[in-house]
Amino acid sequence: MAEPSSTALEALRDQIDQADQELLQVLRRRLDLVAQVGTIKHQEGLPIYAPKREATMLAKRRSEAEAMGVSPQLIEDLLRRMMRESYVSEKDVGFKRINPELGPVVIIGGGGKLGGLFAHLFELSGYEVRIFEQQDWGNADAILAGAGVVLVSVPIDVTEQIIAQLPPLPSDCLLVDLTSIKQAPLAAMLKAHSGPVMGLHPMFGPDVASLAKQVVVVCHGRGAEKYQWLLEQITIWGARLHEASATEHDQAMQLVQAMRHFTAFVYGMHLKREHADIEQLLQFSSPIYRLELAMVGRLFAQDASLYADIIFSQPDSLVRARHYLERYQQALEMLESGDKEGFNRTFANVANWFGDFAQQFQHESANMLMMANDSRSG
Amino acid sequence: MAEPSSTALEALRDQIDQADQELLQVLRRRLDLVAQVGTIKHQEGLPIYAPKREATMLAKRRSEAEAMGVSPQLIEDLLRRMMRESYVSEKDVGFKRINPELGPVVIIGGGGKLGGLFAHLFELSGYEVRIFEQQDWGNADAILAGAGVVLVSVPIDVTEQIIAQLPPLPSDCLLVDLTSIKQAPLAAMLKAHSGPVMGLHPMFGPDVASLAKQVVVVCHGRGAEKYQWLLEQITIWGARLHEASATEHDQAMQLVQAMRHFTAFVYGMHLKREHADIEQLLQFSSPIYRLELAMVGRLFAQDASLYADIIFSQPDSLVRARHYLERYQQALEMLESGDKEGFNRTFANVANWFGDFAQQFQHESANMLMMANDSRSG
Numbered sequence: 145m146a147e148p149s150s151t152a153l154e155a156l157r158d159q160i161d162q163a164d165q166e167l168l169q170v171l172r173r174r175l176d177l178v179a180q181v182g183t184i185k186h187q188e189g190l191p192i193y194a195p196k197r198e199a200t201m202l203a204k205r206r207s208e209a210e211a212m213g214v215s216p217q218l219i220e221d222l223l224r225r226m227m228r229e230s231y232v233s234e235k236d237v238g239f240k241r242i243n244p245e246l247g248p249v250v251i252i253g254g255g256g257k258l259g260g261l262f263a264h265l266f267e268l269s270g271y272e273v274r275i276f277e278q279q280d281w282g283n284a285d286a287i288l289a290g291a292g293v294v295l296v297s298v299p300i301d302v303t304e305q306i307i308a309q310l311p312p313l314p315s316d317c318l319l320v321d322l323t324s325i326k327q328a329p330l331a332a333m334l335k336a337h338s339g340p341v342m343g344l345h346p347m348f349g350p351d352v353a354s355l356a357k358q359v360v361v362v363c364h365g366r367g368a369e370k371y372q373w374l375l376e377q378i379t380i381w382g383a384r385l386h387e388a389s390a391t392e393h394d395q396a397m398q399l400v401q402a403m404r405h406f407t408a409f410v411y412g413m414h415l416k417r418e419h420a421d422i423e424q425l426l427q428f429s430s431p432i433y434r435l436e437l438a439m440v441g442r443l444f445a446q447d448a449s450l451y452a453d454i455i456f457s458q459p460d461s462l463v464r465a466r467h468y469l470e471r472y473q474q475a476l477e478m479l480e481s482g483d484k485e486g487f488n489r490t491f492a493n494v495a496n497w498f499g500d501f502a503q504q505f506q507h508e509s510a511n512m513l514m515m516a517n518d519s520r521s522g
Numbered sequence: 523m524a525e526p527s528s529t530a531l532e533a534l535r536d537q538i539d540q541a542d543q544e545l546l547q548v549l550r551r552r553l554d555l556v557a558q559v560g561t562i563k564h565q566e567g568l569p570i571y572a573p574k575r576e577a578t579m580l581a582k583r584r585s586e587a588e589a590m591g592v593s594p595q596l597i598e599d600l601l602r603r604m605m606r607e608s609y610v611s612e613k614d615v616g617f618k619r620i621n622p623e624l625g626p627v628v629i630i631g632g633g634g635k636l637g638g639l640f641a642h643l644f645e646l647s648g649y650e651v652r653i654f655e656q657q658d659w660g661n662a663d664a665i666l667a668g669a670g671v672v673l674v675s676v677p678i679d680v681t682e683q684i685i686a687q688l689p690p691l692p693s694d695c696l697l698v699d700l701t702s703i704k705q706a707p708l709a710a711m712l713k714a715h716s717g718p719v720m721g722l723h724p725m726f727g728p729d730v731a732s733l734a735k736q737v738v739v740v741c742h743g744r745g746a747e748k749y750q751w752l753l754e755q756i757t758i759w760g761a762r763l764h765e766a767s768a769t770e771h772d773q774a775m776q777l778v779q780a781m782r783h784f785t786a787f788v789y790g791m792h793l794k795r796e797h798a799d800i801e802q803l804l805q806f807s808s809p810i811y812r813l814e815l816a817m818v819g820r821l822f823a824q825d826a827s828l829y830a831d832i833i834f835s836q837p838d839s840l841v842r843a844r845h846y847l848e849r850y851q852q853a854l855e856m857l858e859s860g861d862k863e864g865f866n867r868t869f870a871n872v873a874n875w876f877g878d879f880a881q882q883f884q885h886e887s888a889n890m891l892m893m894a895n896d897s898r899s900g
Binding site: 167171208392401420518 | 810
């Protein structure tokens with residue numbers, strides 16, 4: 145009985161092959177059409193990421209899908225993945241230059257990864273970019289002459305010092321930094337320069353394929369009307385701006401960034417000292433644990449000093465890290481004394497405090513975990 | 523000058539709409555074709571997840587895409603997402619029943635979520651399923667009469683006790699459990715029953731849409747030749763089996779599952795006590811921090827006792843949790859004393875220990891983070 149059904153299977157698979165050919169062709173055509181949209185956006189200076197247009201389009205597709213008995217979530221997920229591709233190719237078309245009068249953009253630390261990304265984006269937008277590296281201090285006046293923007297993208301632990309070292313800048317020049325803490329660098333810039341000053345924190349790594357949907361935190365310094373164009377320029381690159389005070393920003397970063405880096409660091413140490421067998425752990429791992437191992441392991445593929453600096457740069461994050469230790473100790477004592485009731489009570493309190501976010505996070509992460517599972521192979 | 527380009531934009535968007543219509547139609551057709559494949563697989567008793575066939579198909583599509591100037595990763599991601607949809611619909615077709623002679627499958631705790639999922643899968647495969655709940659002990663002999671499988675799916679802290687409470691089972695009946703620890707339940711089952719015994723740990727939550735690609739850990743107990751059919755049945759459901767000793771399994775779970783639950787619990791406590799403003803944290807968050815917050819928050823959307831039991835059930839995990847505390851303390855002291863060199867040295871040691879996995883994890887997580895970013899809206 146195997147014969148007929150295996151023939152039927154073959155025939156069906158041929159038809160699937162054919163459907164996939166058509167799929168590829170539609171995809172190719174769609175990418176081309178979106179590229180043409182990108183060219184117009186480029187000419188008009190429209191942002192590559194248009195949240196409203198995107199939401200409207202997705203809602204329309206979802207209902208069309210539903211009418212055809214196709215899962216709305218399926219078509220949404222597929223379209224979102226295609227849109228990512230389009231953002232990346234739109235980026236390569238270049239961007240409209242918002243400030244045609246601007247003098248050169250000098251990027252201090254432009255040879256680094258993040259500085260290099262911004263250098264590239266400014267160049268794609270038609271600005272003259274000058275890279276300023278350690279060996280260029282002897283030539284600083286010449287490089288900085290007539291600068292329209294000086295962008296500081298150097299390791300945290302030398303940011304303030306480098307800002308203080310700058311020669312006087314043209315009075316209308318914008319001084320801006322990309323450091324992942326904001327209070328100290330902003331204060332240093334306001335002290336070093338009497339013209340427009342702004343602090344930025346790009347909430348993404350230099351390896352992003354495009355800025356679409358990425359968040360850039362904006363901390364205003366001085367003369368906001370003089371750098372409005374740059375915020376508009378960043379929006380055209382696709383990013384979303386989030387304005388905050390430097391204090392708010394730094395506090396949030398202590399709770400999220402510094403703590404997560406630090407606990408991941410300790411977890412890595414712990415795995416090593418417990419002689420964990422990573423290969424074996426992966427054999428056992430569900431998508432959720434695999435993802436968590438990956439989030440820890442990825443830290444160690446990166447530059448130690450990057451993390452050390454983020455953690456060491458803020459005395460307040462040490463205070464919070466000490467608080468975390470105390471809480472860990474309390475929780476561990478509950479376990480060690482077999483105080484299940486205490487554990488359950490604390491759990492309920494925290495759950496209550498999370499409120500609706502707990503449900504929302506469960507939903508969000510379930511989706512992510514399904515995607516992680518999709519990516520598994522043999 | 524806005525007029526002509528906005529007309530051009532409109533025209534392009536109409537064409538994109540049209541392309542999307544075609545896309546939807548191809549998608550509908552592909553889903554139907556795959557459903558037909560599913561019906562044949564069902565008749566033949568072939569697994570819904572066929573790693574080799576999938577890998578071959580993806581490799582072919584990737585090279586076809588490349589020939590058309592479409593990113594191979596794009597087509598692979600789209601196809602993987604479509605395949606997930608197909609696994610889910612194939613599941614609903616039902617599965618071939620591998621063991622036609624088997625007596626009823628009794629699921630102790632079958633009213634719970636995980637027990638209910640297995641009840642559903644057995645039913646979809648044509649087995650007679652009997653649910654056994656707390657109130658059924660008075661009627662135990664009748665429910666267990668002639669049972670082919672007794673599947674224990676109850677909270678960890680009562681698993682051993684419930685196993686010990688079972689009346690004598692038919693000598694050829696398979697006794698199997700789904701507990702997330704394996705040594706103690708397996709020993710309890712071997713003691714309670716002289717027939718075939720096996721421990722399983724499904725490495726996924728009861729909310730998975732299908733078992734495709736999910737891992738089930740198998741710990742052999744006694745009489746493996748008598749339950750080979752069940753392993754085959756689980757493979758047909760789409761899962762991948764990973765055989766391990768109960769000791770290996772439990773050690774891995776202490777390092778991954780118990781530690782991650784516990785540190786997430788402490789992190790939730792910490793956020794609450796630091797009066798974190800979640801709404802504000804999310805405003806700042808990059809995909810990576812949003813994901814990490816979600817992984818912590820999701821814990822608190824779930825049942826406290828589930829986690830308490832996983833943590834409390836193994837004295838060894840307390841020893842490891844104490845080790846973690848010591849390491850945290852050491853690392854914190856390095857920070858507090860400003861010992862950057864010590865931090866960098868430890869970082870390098872751990873990075874060295876992770877070896878190639880660090881790179882691999884970075885790559886894997888980068889992909890996940892792009893997907894997380896895709897899902898962002900307005």
